[in-house]
Amino acid sequence: MGFVTATADRLTIRNFIETVGIFRTLSSSGFRRFSTYRQATVAATATNTMFGFVRTYVMLAVAGSAVAAGGQVAGYDAPQLVTYVWAGQGLIGVVALWGWTELADRIRSGDVVTDLLRPVHPVLGYLLPDLGRAAYALLTRFVVPVAVGGLVFDMYLPQRAATYPLFAASVLLAVLVCFAGRFLVNAAGYWLLDTRGVLMGWAVCAGMLGGLYFPIRFLPDGLAAAVYLGTPFPSVLQIPLDVLVERDPPAGQLGLLGIQALWAGLLLTACVLVQRRAERRLVVQGG
Amino acid sequence: MNVIEAHGLRKDFTVRVRKGLLRRESRAVAAVDGVDLTVRRGELLGYLGPNGAGKSTTLKMLTGVLHPSGGTVAVCGLTPVPQRIQLARRIGVVFGQRSQLWWDLPLGDSYELLRHIYRVPAAEHAARLRRCRDLLELDPFLDTPVRQLSLGQRMRGELTAALLHGPEVLFLDEPTIGLDVVSKQAVRGFLAELGATGDTTIVLTTHDLADIERLCRRIVVIDHGRVVHDGGIDALHARYGSQRRVVVDFDTAPAAVPTLPGVHLEATAGPRLTFTLDGTASVGALVSALSALGGLRDLAVTEPEIEEVIARLYRS
Numbered sequence: 001m002g003f004v005t006a007t008a009d010r011l012t013i014r015n016f017i018e019t020v021g022i023f024r025t026l027s028s029s030g031f032r033r034f035s036t037y038r039q040a041t042v043a044a045t046a047t048n049t050m051f052g053f054v055r056t057y058v059m060l061a062v063a064g065s066a067v068a069a070g071g072q073v074a075g076y077d078a079p080q081l082v083t084y085v086w087a088g089q090g091l092i093g094v095v096a097l098w099g100w101t102e103l104a105d106r107i108r109s110g111d112v113v114t115d116l117l118r119p120v121h122p123v124l125g126y127l128l129p130d131l132g133r134a135a136y137a138l139l140t141r142f143v144v145p146v147a148v149g150g151l152v153f154d155m156y157l158p159q160r161a162a163t164y165p166l167f168a169a170s171v172l173l174a175v176l177v178c179f180a181g182r183f184l185v186n187a188a189g190y191w192l193l194d195t196r197g198v199l200m201g202w203a204v205c206a207g208m209l210g211g212l213y214f215p216i217r218f219l220p221d222g223l224a225a226a227v228y229l230g231t232p233f234p235s236v237l238q239i240p241l242d243v244l245v246e247r248d249p250p251a252g253q254l255g256l257l258g259i260q261a262l263w264a265g266l267l268l269t270a271c272v273l274v275q276r277r278a279e280r281r282l283v284v285q286g287g
Numbered sequence: 288m289n290v291i292e293a294h295g296l297r298k299d300f301t302v303r304v305r306k307g308l309l310r311r312e313s314r315a316v317a318a319v320d321g322v323d324l325t326v327r328r329g330e331l332l333g334y335l336g337p338n339g340a341g342k343s344t345t346l347k348m349l350t351g352v353l354h355p356s357g358g359t360v361a362v363c364g365l366t367p368v369p370q371r372i373q374l375a376r377r378i379g380v381v382f383g384q385r386s387q388l389w390w391d392l393p394l395g396d397s398y399e400l401l402r403h404i405y406r407v408p409a410a411e412h413a414a415r416l417r418r419c420r421d422l423l424e425l426d427p428f429l430d431t432p433v434r435q436l437s438l439g440q441r442m443r444g445e446l447t448a449a450l451l452h453g454p455e456v457l458f459l460d461e462p463t464i465g466l467d468v469v470s471k472q473a474v475r476g477f478l479a480e481l482g483a484t485g486d487t488t489i490v491l492t493t494h495d496l497a498d499i500e501r502l503c504r505r506i507v508v509i510d511h512g513r514v515v516h517d518g519g520i521d522a523l524h525a526r527y528g529s530q531r532r533v534v535v536d537f538d539t540a541p542a543a544v545p546t547l548p549g550v551h552l553e554a555t556a557g558p559r560l561t562f563t564l565d566g567t568a569s570v571g572a573l574v575s576a577l578s579a580l581g582g583l584r585d586l587a588v589t590e591p592e593i594e595e596v597i598a599r600l601y602r603s
Contacts, residue, residue, distance in 0.1 A: 018406045025403035033391040036432070114387040116352045119375040120404055280354055 022120065023128055030132025044093055045144045052089040052145050056153060059085055062214075074217040079156035080245040081215075086149025088212060088241050093141030094134050094171060095178035095236050097210065098203045102126075103186035104195045116279065123271045127179055134175045156245050163246055166253050170240040173260035177235040180267030181206070187271070190278035205231070211238030217247065228259060232267060235260040290456055290488045291326035291349060295358035298344050298512075318344040320512030321358065328455075329485035331478075333503030334492040337601045341512040342492040343382075346458050349490070350380050363455055376405055379449030383461035386441065387448055388433040394444045395429045398451060405452035412451055419447040422477050439470030446477065456488045457481070463495050475501050496593045508600060516600065520593060527596050530563040532589045533573055538582040545576035558584075 034041070059081050060067065067078035076084060092098075103126060106112040115122045149155055158164060185202045189195045207213055210233040216224050228234045239256045242248060248256065298319040306312045319341040326332050336342045347353040348360060351367030351374050360367055365374045380387075388397040402412040420426055423443040428436055436444060442462060449457060459478070463471045479502055482489055493499065499506060499520070506523060508516040516523055537558045544552055544560065549568030554561040562573060570588055577583055 018403075021403045022406070025400055029389065029392065029396070029400050032396065033389065036391050111385050113347065113352050113382060114380075114385050116371065117350060117375055117380050117387065118404055119372045119406075121372070282353060 026128035027132040030129030031136045034133045034136045041140050045141050048089045049145045049148050052086050055085045079154050082153045083156040083245050084241045089145040090142035093137040095174050097206050100182045104189040107189035130179045167244045170243045173264050174240045176264040180271050183271045187274050209233035210236045232263040235263045288328050289325045290328050293324040293360040296322040297357035299356040317512050331482035331489045333499040333506040336509040340509045377455050379454035379457045381445045381449045381459045381462050383464040390434050393430045407452050415451050439466050459491045527599050533562045534587045535560045536585040541580045
């Protein structure tokens with residue numbers, strides 16, 4: 001067989017099936033890539049679990065007598081806060097809140113060139129493996145802290161069956177929003193020599209405004225609404241947790257998912273535009 | 288039929304120079320300065336130049352990675368930048384200093400991923416992979432994660448990855464850089480065989496001139512972003528006055544030295560004489576004249592080395 005049989009693109013059912021194949025294969029590649037680092041998974045899961053205990057005790061101490069007597073703080077009772085903390089500890093790994101510098105590293109080294117030589121849009125080329133990575137994290141880094149939290153503390157379980165698919169959809173949207181945010185932060189590397197400052201800014205904002213350090217609902221209503229609507233960070237962590245602990249009625253849950261979908265659409269569009277702009281000014285020297 | 292056509296291709300980079308505490312001055316540096324290049328289907332082209340001459344930048348413009356600052360370019364009838372994704376399916380690229388493989392995955396898994404990304408039918412993919420496995424001896428490390436491969440193994444893996452979708456044009460940017468002799472020979476042998484079929488057009492940039500001598504009939508030399516030579520190796524020798532050498536040992540130093548047109552005595556060291564011959568001078572005539580002197584013990588003719596020619600060209 002000769003080597004040359006390359007053909008032009010086709011608009012057929014077969015083409016569609018092949019596209020689905022690309023999605024599946026690239027996603028599963030992310031799953032396989034991250035599953036090779038088992039010790040890192042164990043270390044990260046252990047850390048998330050340990051901090052789960054710390055955060056739970058701090059949260060319950062801060063919430064104080066109000067939740068101890070069965071009452072609520074900012075719409076959460078004690079079991080809801082416990083679930084909020086432990087599911088949050090699990091989601092850190094699923095959405096990859098902080099740790100992703102692959103694109104920035106590849107821009108700095110010039111390896112980003114090979115991303116541009118593949119017949120897949122670079123944003124898609126990073127997004128699909130990230131979904132596979134998130135699936136792997138869901139099975140490992142999410143399950144373990146939630147199971148430990150459930151064994152040791154009195155956790156809140158959703159009372160409405162619809163909450164489960166809503167939570168699943170919210171987690172998916174959170175992964176999309178977080179990926180897009182991380183992609184944009186990394187893409188700053190096209191313009192900046194060093195992206196550490198931007199990455200640190202993202203990490204601080206994602207933790208503080210994402211609801212990791214404290215639920216954003218602890219803030220005054222107006223300020224909380226501004227953070228939900230004006231920044232993407234609550235869409236990364238706070239909203240899936242609010243959906244899971246049924247902090248709001250079904251209509252409120254749907255509204256929160258709407259906010260996430262809006263941010264996912266906005267940020268992914270921004271990724272495509274930034275990538276297009278970055279390609280125009282790309283400089284790769286030295287081979 | 289031409290698969291690559293570039294006319295007046297330019298790429299300017301902006302360089303900022305500090306001119307004071309806060310002031311900076313920008314100036315444009317032409318990395319590629321009006322390159323004209325046409326490559327026919329099936330050609331194996333050597334693209335040479337010193338460091339910083341603009342070789343890799345040209346390749347990146349031909350593959351759609353970099354936007355040209357000026358000129359026109361078409362590869363496989365496509366305009367590389369706006370049609371980069373369509374073009375990517377029809378070309379293969381190996382950058383010797385970059386990897387297109389997935390660092391964390393076994394080599395075989397990378398190939399399976401590439402099959403889906405390039406939408407190659409399973410049977411075609413398997414046939415091409417089988418051929419590469421045979422020619423490049425991939426089997427011993429096909430299940431090894433890419434991060435654990437040696438440079439030579441990885442480069443053979445990279446070549447395979449660039450070929451599995453059956454590209455019409457293969458761009459190779461220093462594919463033998465850092466390889467040991469055996470790996471270099473394996474890569475060269477493979478490229479020679481691939482080039483001999485005439486199906487795949489190959490553009491090869493390298494600093495290893497043995498690659499060029501072994502593989503390329505046509506050489507394009509670029510310097511300071513401009514093409515300074517486009518032709519065969521023989522034309523390069525003729526143009527830059529390559530000279531053959533004849534080294535002769537006598538029993539004792541001869542009293543007189545024959546003078547022939549185009550022959551120059553370069554050095555005398557006791558009984559050893561070294562002559563240089565212009566392109567038109569005859570070695571046979573010189574040998575006859577030297578034999579007539581008597582006492583001829585040994586004689587060696589050395590062909591001009593391409594490294595010498597290229598070095599002369601770079602310096603000129």
